[in-house]
Each structure stands twice: as structure tokens, then as C-alpha cells.
Amino acid sequence: MSYLDYGAGSDKMTTLDTRGKTLKRTMLTPLAMLLVASTFSARADNYFNPRFLSDDPESVADLSGFEKGLEAPPGTYRVDIYMNDGYMSTRDVTFEYSTDGKRLEPCLTRSQLATLGVNTLTLPDIAVMKSTACVPFTRLIADSSSSFDVGRQRLNISVPQAFMGNQARGYIAPELWDNGITAGLLNYNYTGSEVRSQNGGTRNYSYLNLQSGLNVGAWRLRDNSTWSYSSGAASNENRWQHVNTWLERDITAWRSRLTVGDSYTAGDIFEGINFRGIQVASDDNMLPDSQRGFAPVIHGIARGTARVSIKQNGYEIYQTTVPPGAFTIGDLYAAGNSGDLQVTVKEADGSVQVFTVPFSSVPMLQREGQVKFAATAGQYRSGNGMQDKPTFFQGTSLWGLPDGWTVYGGTRASSDYRSFNVGLGKNLGYLGAVSADITQANATLPDDTRHQGQSLRFLYSKSLNDTGTNLQLVGYRYSTQGFYTLADTAWHRMSGYTVVSEDGIVNVKPKFTDYYNLNYSKRGRLQATVTQQVGRSSTIYLTGSHQSYWNTGRADEQLQIGYNSTITDISWGLSYSLSKNAWSDDKDQLLAFNINIPFSHWMRSDTRSAFKNASASYNTSTDFRGRTAGTAGLYGTLLEDNNLSYSVQTGYASGGSGTSGGTGNAGLNYRGTYGNSNIGYSHSGDYRQLYYGVSGGVLAHENGVTFSQPLNDTSVLIKAPGAGHVGVENQTGVRTDWRGYAVLPYAMDYRENRVALNTDSLANNVELEEAVVSVVPTRGAVVRAEFKARVGMKVLMTLTRDGKPVPFGSIVSYEAGQSGSIVADGGQVYLTGLSPAGKIKVKWGESANESCTATYSLPADSQNRALSYSSAVCR
Structure with a gap:
């Protein structure tokens, strides 16, 4: 038998498993079907005979309120809202009787209607109503209607298109954006390793990244610092480095963002640079998805267990440890949104690979009438000690015109540099999208010589759906001999480089990075990113760039090409990479093959084996200098939440300048409520390496301090006092702490985020009135989901x-009338959240003699049971 439970502010129903083991939220139960389908669907001119439910009419509550066709009583329900058959959002809506009492009408305010896309300004009767008043829009808007599907908890609204505004699909009114709570934030990421050689030498490395912040209203204060430490036979280092500090907030009316402090300029018109100053720039995240017009994915190959470091504009922005074979990094927390990325792969034996990933923007097309702008004033800022910090001003704008045209341009100026850009873009339809622009620049170089020149840029992108080809970005830039950039004028000297040491390796010439030589100005640069679909399950990709210089035949070359394919659930790939700097004779090449076979390939889909989520892998690589390496491994996840991942690999390495021999590594990575941790061990030839790390977030708020997994820019504080150790749906390892608090470490800016708790993980004495909450955070906010x-x-x-x-x-009510349930047959009612003793009120009609009060006292051992049974007399 099932029983109905009406929670506070909600008339959703609860099904009780009479065995006392499982409680599930549902919309209709068998009893509800009897009560609703048989009783509530009666028409106003029909009379429902209570003898259908009982021979004694007095044993049935007053059901006259449902004889007019109502399927549910008035109240607040969480519903899915559909406007003109399109899904809009899920939220709590209050329903009231219609004027004829035959149906329920939603109580929507003027701003809520505007959020749904109704142009309330064109409707005088609605425009003059109070902002908090319920708008009877079905009576004020001709041919509009609403219907409430109780079983599906769906509210359907229909409004003629003539009364709808011009908001794009997915539009969320700024009034609904949540700036979040006042909070202090701290992100930490610590990695360390110890490398031992058979000759007794030991090297230790440590790296700590701290990202701290403070949120007050719409203001966001952020700071980013790093600490690195190394010790060994070659050198010792102990260094703190401040990366950046900035203060920012939304300017909602302009759909833009104000930033004060250390930030970066966009790389759409001029090359992106870091600066310290002030900037006001458009923020496309404030636009709905249907109106939004690039961070790169890093591909590389590691010979063994290696540390990967990524620098941008002279600052280290990322560091991690990767296993042997091909690796992909797609989660950069970059200090800048543009500027080439310098990737350094440092092996356990001290050998180093260095390559550059070009970072550019796609064609700058804007929708008709849309304007994107940025104005910046400040000091050029570089993490490279070989550059000065000139003060500069920059202004850029892009304006979408009719027929797919976009015009754009800008200016950048300092004491030694002045440039002006103008460009035009066009949507060519089937032929793709193209943009072209020209920049005129006047520069004074470190040797006090003055130069002037032009740079012509051409960008193109196209997806050939019929052939599966995607030209994500094809670009060419031609610069005259006298063309220089602002960054060129900031160098102390006309040429230079940085030396990277190779720890523990003797008789090997050092690696050089950060090359530049202003005597050879940039001439032509070709870059392309192309993917080609082959059949249904294979893809070829190519990314590359070629930068030539005036007065020399040397060039920077970057190339990555690969083939990925799947056979059922088995995946394999072949890749090649090339990196060469114009001012060095070294050329780094790697050819790699990998294959991955999941164990589930041989298992039934319903198996409970611990190896269900395990896979076997094999990869091999060669650098064309006689050094080859190969590994075979096993990796997968464990635990109920799959938040413990493991990997075990063994292999070989031979040839080259390093030592040869067997290789192997094993690692564990745990994602928990209070943070993440990892530990691993590897050996390669004469070297043994132990590596480890911890990362997480700390959130201080008015209700205390909550520890979490690493925080993203925008996050959600879950507040559920009393619901401790409850899982969060679709979040690996995220659970509420002992107090009932948790942090959802990431959320989408200016979008509706659905936050849901897993009710199956609730304690026996806990029940949630609502298990789902929706929030719409602004960028950088910490919003509360209560x-x-x-x-x-x-x-x-x-x-x-x-x-x-x-x-x-x-209707049985308790807790001062805030909670209630419906009595089923035989006077039985299911109640939750009861104290050991108390009073409950029962009501079955509107008159004074159609209610009573019962005093109850539960058995002493009730607190230890999932479900208790009791009885009480109502007087």
C-alpha cells in the first residue's frame, strides 16, 4: 500500500516502500491514481459519491473541492516550464484557483513573464501592475493559455508570437542572475617528486600553486602565486613567484566586465598581452548560448613518467605529472586568454622536450547589431626578466552588420609604439567564414632605431559536413620588414634567449628557450588546424604553424598530426610531432602508437566485477635519434563512486643519450569530499621516482569553513543542515560534510545550473523537502543552493x-503546520521528521467540528529504526 506525503510549500507526493527500506519521490502513486483519476477528474456538473470509497460517508474527507475537475489543490509546485512548446526552466510556481474555480492558474509576476520572453512593455494592463503582483496573463493577453500537467509536473504556457519579445532562446533575465554570497576562497595545488639514481644522487622537486580570492557582492578579488623548490647535485632553487592580482565585477547594462589589476588583453585583433592596469571589455558569457559566436588543447608525448610545465607570456600557468605515452591537457587555468603556450616536458632522467603551441583566435564574425569592445590602459607586464614594462593604451571593437558582414578595428599606443588596425569579415555561407585586416605600426627598438611597417592577416574557417572535414582555423599573416609589435619594443636588447638545464646529464649541450632576434623581423606565418572524419569511427587531425623571418632562411616549425580510430569499444591512435626553433639547430620529433582495450569488451553489461571499469593499454614511441620506448598497462576506477583511479604500467626504453632498460610506474588518484590526492612510483633505467600531490579548495562563509575539491572560477555552496554525508548527483566524490555543507566546484556563468542531492544516500532519519535546486550565478560568484x-x-x-x-x-499537519500528509485507508498516514513526542492536527473539512488534535509518544527504540509504527487517538 502507498501513502501520500505533502511537503511544505510543495504538493509533490512520496511513495513509501512498506518494508521500510526505500523512499522515493514520485508524481503519482496507485492511491493517487484512485484519488485523482477517479475523483478529481469529475466535471462540475457531476457529483462524486463518497460511497465509492467507503460505505460510511463520514469516514471520507470533504472532496468537493475536486468535483469541478481539479487534479490537485492550490499550492506551490516545482514544475518544468514550457513556453510555446519550448523548454525554458524548472522552478517553484504557485498555483491559485481560476475565476471559475475549475482549474489552477500559475501565479507569475511581471518579471517572471519577461524572463519567459513575453514583451510586457507592449501590454499596458500588465506594465502598470505591481512588480510583486500575480499577473492573470490568460485574461490580459488575447489567445494565451496555460495548462498544468500534474502527473508530469509540467506547466505549458502559450502566448501568441505578437506578444513575445526578441529575447533569444535560452535568455535569462539579468534580474535572475545571482551575485552570490560573501565568501573567502583558496585553491591549492601541491605536487612533489623525489628522483633517485643508482649512483646515489637524489633530486627533489616541489611545486605549489595558490589561488586565493574574496567575494563581496558583485566584486571579485583574486590573487595567484606559485612556489617552486628543487634540490640536487646540479642546483638548488627555492622561489616564490607572484603571478597576478586583480579586482573585477560585472557591468550588466553594458554586458561587460570591469577589471582592475593584472589581466590580459584579448587576442582577436592585436596579439594578446598581459598588463597591469584597468580594462572594460565585453563578456560573451553574458549572452545566451544561441547568441555566442578559444583555449587550446595541448597534445604531447612523454617517453616516461614526466613533469609537464606550461608557460604563457613568461608565467608558469600549469604543471602536472603524466604517465608514459601520448597525453592531452584540456583544462588549462590560464593567466591569459591568448599568447603562444610554451610546453616543457621534463623526464625523470632530466632530459627535456620544449615545444610551442600557437594560440590564436578564429574569424571575428559578430551577429547583426552585436558590438564587442574592449578598452585597456595600463603597463605591459611580462614574466620575462629581459623585457621592460612600457605604459600603453589599447582600444578595440567589432560590430556586426547586416548580410553577414562584420567590421572591426582598434589602436594600441605607447611611448615607443603606435599601431592602428582595420578589418572586415564575411559569412560566406556554404563557402565558410573569412576575415582580413591590416595593421600599420610605428616602433622604436632597443637600439633606438625607428621602423614602420604593415602586417596583413587572413583567417578562414569552414566545416565540410558532406566530407567530414573541419578547417577549424587556417590563417596567414604577412608582415613587411619594418613591422614590429609592442612586445618587440619591450626587450632590453636586440636578441637573446634563456637556458634550460638538463639535470644529471653530462656532456650534453644545454636547451635554449625564449629565443628572439629583432634583427630578423617576422615575415610570414601560416597556421592551420584541420580534422577529417574517416568513416564513422576514425579521425585524422593536423595542427601546425610555420613562421619565417626577414633576412634569413630560418623558420619556426610546429607540426602535430595523428590518426584516431575505434573498433567497437577498442580505441587506437597513431601520432607524430615536430618542433623546431629558427635560432636553434635542434629538431624534436616523436612518433607514437597507442591502443586501449576496456575489460568490459569481454564482460556482460550487468556484471559487478571490480574490473568492469578497467582497461588495458599499450603505447610505443621513437624520437628518430635511436631512442625508443614502450609501455603496457592497466588502469581503471574503484569504489562505489568511481572516485579512486589507478594505473599500473611496465615497459622498456633503449638508445639515445639517456640510460636504457626496463621502465614501469604505478599510481593512485583519489577524488574526495575534502580534496584530491595522488601518489605514484616509477622507474626508468638507472632512475627511480616517487611523485605525489594534493589539491583542493577552502571556502569560508557565514556558516563556517567548507573544504572541497579544487574550485573553478564559479562555484556553488550546498547548504543542507542535518543532511550529512549525502552525495551530489553527477559529481564524482562530492558529498556533504558532517554538518550538511558541500561545494559544487564548478558552475556555468549566467546559466541555470541544476543542483541535486542523491536521496538514496540520506540517513534513515533525514528527508529533504526538495532534492533539486536551480541557481543562476554570475561569473566568479559563490552561490548558495539551500x-x-x-x-x-x-x-x-x-x-x-x-x-x-x-x-x-x-490532511495531517505538524511542525506548526509547515508539513503535512494525506490519510489513507484505515486511518494510516506516513509522517517524516517527527520528534519522539508531540502533537499533530487532522483536518477533513472546513467547519469547526471537522478537525481534531492527537498527542503521540513514539517507542523508545524508534530512533534506531528506518521506519517506526505507532498509533494515536485524535480528540
Whole structure:
């Protein structure tokens, strides 16, 4: 038998498994079907005979309110809202009786209607109503209607297109954006390793990245610092480095963002640079998805277990440890949104690979009428000690015109540099998208010589759906001999480089990075990113660039090409990479093959084996200098939440300048409620390496301090006091702490985020009034998602009055009327959140003699049971 439970502010129903083991939220139960389908669907001119439910009419509550066709009583329901058959959002909506009392009408305010796309300004009767008043829009908007599907909890609204505004699909009114709570934030990421050689030498490395912040209203204060430490035979280092500090906030009316402090300019018109100063720039995230017009993915190959470091504009922005073979990094927390990325792969034996990933923007097309702008004033800022910090000003804008045209341009100026850009873009339809622009620049170089020149840029992108070809970006830039950039004028000297040491390796010439030579100005640069679909399950990709210089035949060359394919659930790939700097004779090449076979390939889909989520892998690589390496391994996930991942690999390495021999590594990575941790061990030839790390977030707020996994820019604080150790849906390892607090470490800016708790993980004495909350955070916000938990016992109680069960369909309320349930047959009612003793009120009609109060006292051992049984007399 099932029983109905009406929670506070919600008339959703709860099904009780009479075995007392499982409680599930549902929309309709068998009893509800009897009560609703048979009773509530009666028409106004029909009379429902209560004898269908009982021979004694007095044992049935007053159901006259449902004889007019109502399927549910008035109240607040969480519903999915569909406007003109399109999904809009999920939220709580209050429903009231219509004027004829035959149906329920939603109580929507003027701003809520505007959020749904209704142009309320063109409707005088609605425009003059109070902002908090319920708008009877079905009576004020001709041919509009609403219907509430109780079973599906779906509200359908229909409004003629003539009364709809011009908001794009997915538009969320700024009034609904949440700036979040006042909070202090700290992100930490620590990695360390110890490398030992058979000759007794030991090298230790440590790296710590701290990202701290403070949120007050719409203001966001952020700071980013790093600490690195190394010790060994070659050198010792102990260094703190401040990366950047900035203060920012939204300017909603302009759909833009104000930034004060250390930030970066966009790389759409001029090359992106870091600066310290002030900037006001458009933020496309404030636009709905349908109106939004690039961070790169790093591909590389490691010979063994290696540390990967990524620098941008002279600052280290990322560091991690990767296993042997091909690796992909797609989660950069970059200090800049443009500027080439310098990737350094340092092996356990001290050998180093260095390559550059070009970072450019796609064609700058804007929608018709859309304007994107940025104005910046400040000091050029570089992490390279060989550059000065000139003060500069920059202004750029892009304006979308009719027929797919976009015009754009800008200017950048300092004491030694002045440039002006103008360009035009066009949507060519089937032929793709193209843009072209020219920049005129006047520069004074470190040797005090003055130069002037022009740079012509051409960008093109196209997806050939019929052939599966995607030209993501094809670009060419031609610069005259006298063309220089602002960064060129900041160098102390006309040429230079940085030396990278190779720890523990003797008789090997050092590696050089950060090359530049202003005597050979840039001439032509070709870059391309192309993917080609082959059949249904294979892809070829190519990314590359070629930078030539005036007065020399040397060139920078970068190339990555690969083939990826799947056979059922088995995946394999072949890749090649090339990196060469114009001012060095070294050329780094790697050819690699990898294959991955999941164990589930040989298992039934319903298996519970611990190896269900395991896979076997093999990869091999060669650098064309006689050094080859290969590994075979096993990796997968464990635990109920799959938050413990493991990997074990063994292999070989031979040839080259390093030592040869067997290789192997094993590692564990745990994602928990209070943070992440990892540990691993590897050996290669004469070297042994132990590596480890911890990362996480700390959030300080008015209710205390909550520890979490690493925080993204925007996050959600889950507040559910009393609901401790409850899982968060679709989040690996995220659970509420012992107090009922948790942090959802990332959320989408200016979008509706659905936050749901897993009710199956609730304790026996806890129940949530609502398990789902929706929030719309602004960028950088910490928004609160609050859940109300009833903490108390779950009881199946039998209520009697004058020796008879209380009337079927009576409403039982408790907790000062804030919670309630419906009485089923025999006076039985399911109640949650009860204290050991107290009073409950029963009501089955509107008159004074159609209610009573019962005093109950539960058995002493009720708190140890999932479900208790009791009875009480109502007087």
C-alpha cells in the first residue's frame, strides 16, 4: 500500500516502500491514481459519491473541492516550464484557483513573464501592475493559455508570437542572475617528486600553486602565486613567484566586465598581452548560448613518467605529472586568454622536450547589431626578466552588420609604439567564414632605431559536413620588414634567449628557450588546424604553424598530426610531432602508437566485477635519434563512486643519450569530499621516482569553513543542515560534510545550473523537502543552493477518533503546520521528521467540528529504526 506525503510549500507526493527500506519521490502513486483519476477528474456538473470509497460517508474527507475537475489543490509546485512548446526552466510556481474555480492558474509576476520572453512593455494592463503582483496573463493577453500537467509536473504556457519579445532562446533575465554570497576562497595545488639514481644522487622537486580570492557582492578579488623548490647535485632553487592580482565585477547594462589589476588583453585583433592596469571589455558569457559566436588543447608525448610545465607570456600557468605515452591537457587555468603556450616536458632522467603551441583566435564574425569592445590602459607586464614594462593604451571593437558582414578595428599606443588596425569579415555561407585586416605600426627598438611597417592577416574557417572535414582555423599573416609589435619594443636588447638545464646529464649541450632576434623581423606565418572524419569511427587531425623571418632562411616549425580510430569499444591512435626553433639547430620529433582495450569488451553489461571499469593499454614511441620506448598497462576506477583511479604500467626504453632498460610506474588518484590526492612510483633505467600531490579548495562563509575539491572560477555552496554525508548527483566524490555543507566546484556563468542531492544516500532519519535546486550565478560568484532537511523519525501512524479511523483523505499537519500528509485507508498516514513526542492536527473539512488534535509518544527504540509504527487517538 502507498501513502501520500505533502511537503511544505510543495504538493509533490512520496511513495513509501512498506518494508521500510526505500523512499522515493514520485508524481503519482496507485492511491493517487484512485484519488485523482477517479475523483478529481469529475466535471462540475457531476457529483462524486463518497460511497465509492467507503460505505460510511463520514469516514471520507470533504472532496468537493475536486468535483469541478481539479487534479490537485492550490499550492506551490516545482514544475518544468514550457513556453510555446519550448523548454525554458524548472522552478517553484504557485498555483491559485481560476475565476471559475475549475482549474489552477500559475501565479507569475511581471518579471517572471519577461524572463519567459513575453514583451510586457507592449501590454499596458500588465506594465502598470505591481512588480510583486500575480499577473492573470490568460485574461490580459488575447489567445494565451496555460495548462498544468500534474502527473508530469509540467506547466505549458502559450502566448501568441505578437506578444513575445526578441529575447533569444535560452535568455535569462539579468534580474535572475545571482551575485552570490560573501565568501573567502583558496585553491591549492601541491605536487612533489623525489628522483633517485643508482649512483646515489637524489633530486627533489616541489611545486605549489595558490589561488586565493574574496567575494563581496558583485566584486571579485583574486590573487595567484606559485612556489617552486628543487634540490640536487646540479642546483638548488627555492622561489616564490607572484603571478597576478586583480579586482573585477560585472557591468550588466553594458554586458561587460570591469577589471582592475593584472589581466590580459584579448587576442582577436592585436596579439594578446598581459598588463597591469584597468580594462572594460565585453563578456560573451553574458549572452545566451544561441547568441555566442578559444583555449587550446595541448597534445604531447612523454617517453616516461614526466613533469609537464606550461608557460604563457613568461608565467608558469600549469604543471602536472603524466604517465608514459601520448597525453592531452584540456583544462588549462590560464593567466591569459591568448599568447603562444610554451610546453616543457621534463623526464625523470632530466632530459627535456620544449615545444610551442600557437594560440590564436578564429574569424571575428559578430551577429547583426552585436558590438564587442574592449578598452585597456595600463603597463605591459611580462614574466620575462629581459623585457621592460612600457605604459600603453589599447582600444578595440567589432560590430556586426547586416548580410553577414562584420567590421572591426582598434589602436594600441605607447611611448615607443603606435599601431592602428582595420578589418572586415564575411559569412560566406556554404563557402565558410573569412576575415582580413591590416595593421600599420610605428616602433622604436632597443637600439633606438625607428621602423614602420604593415602586417596583413587572413583567417578562414569552414566545416565540410558532406566530407567530414573541419578547417577549424587556417590563417596567414604577412608582415613587411619594418613591422614590429609592442612586445618587440619591450626587450632590453636586440636578441637573446634563456637556458634550460638538463639535470644529471653530462656532456650534453644545454636547451635554449625564449629565443628572439629583432634583427630578423617576422615575415610570414601560416597556421592551420584541420580534422577529417574517416568513416564513422576514425579521425585524422593536423595542427601546425610555420613562421619565417626577414633576412634569413630560418623558420619556426610546429607540426602535430595523428590518426584516431575505434573498433567497437577498442580505441587506437597513431601520432607524430615536430618542433623546431629558427635560432636553434635542434629538431624534436616523436612518433607514437597507442591502443586501449576496456575489460568490459569481454564482460556482460550487468556484471559487478571490480574490473568492469578497467582497461588495458599499450603505447610505443621513437624520437628518430635511436631512442625508443614502450609501455603496457592497466588502469581503471574503484569504489562505489568511481572516485579512486589507478594505473599500473611496465615497459622498456633503449638508445639515445639517456640510460636504457626496463621502465614501469604505478599510481593512485583519489577524488574526495575534502580534496584530491595522488601518489605514484616509477622507474626508468638507472632512475627511480616517487611523485605525489594534493589539491583542493577552502571556502569560508557565514556558516563556517567548507573544504572541497579544487574550485573553478564559479562555484556553488550546498547548504543542507542535518543532511550529512549525502552525495551530489553527477559529481564524482562530492558529498556533504558532517554538518550538511558541500561545494559544487564548478558552475556555468549566467546559466541555470541544476543542483541535486542523491536521496538514496540520506540517513534513515533525514528527508529533504526538495532534492533539486536551480541557481543562476554570475561569473566568479559563490552561490548558495539551500536544501531544507527534515531531521526526525519516519513513522507509519494509525489515527482513530471516537473508536473509528479518521476520515480517508484527511490532511495531517505538524511542525506548526509547515508539513503535512494525506490519510489513507484505515486511518494510516506516513509522517517524516517527527520528534519522539508531540502533537499533530487532522483536518477533513472546513467547519469547526471537522478537525481534531492527537498527542503521540513514539517507542523508545524508534530512533534506531528506518521506519517506526505507532498509533494515536485524535480528540
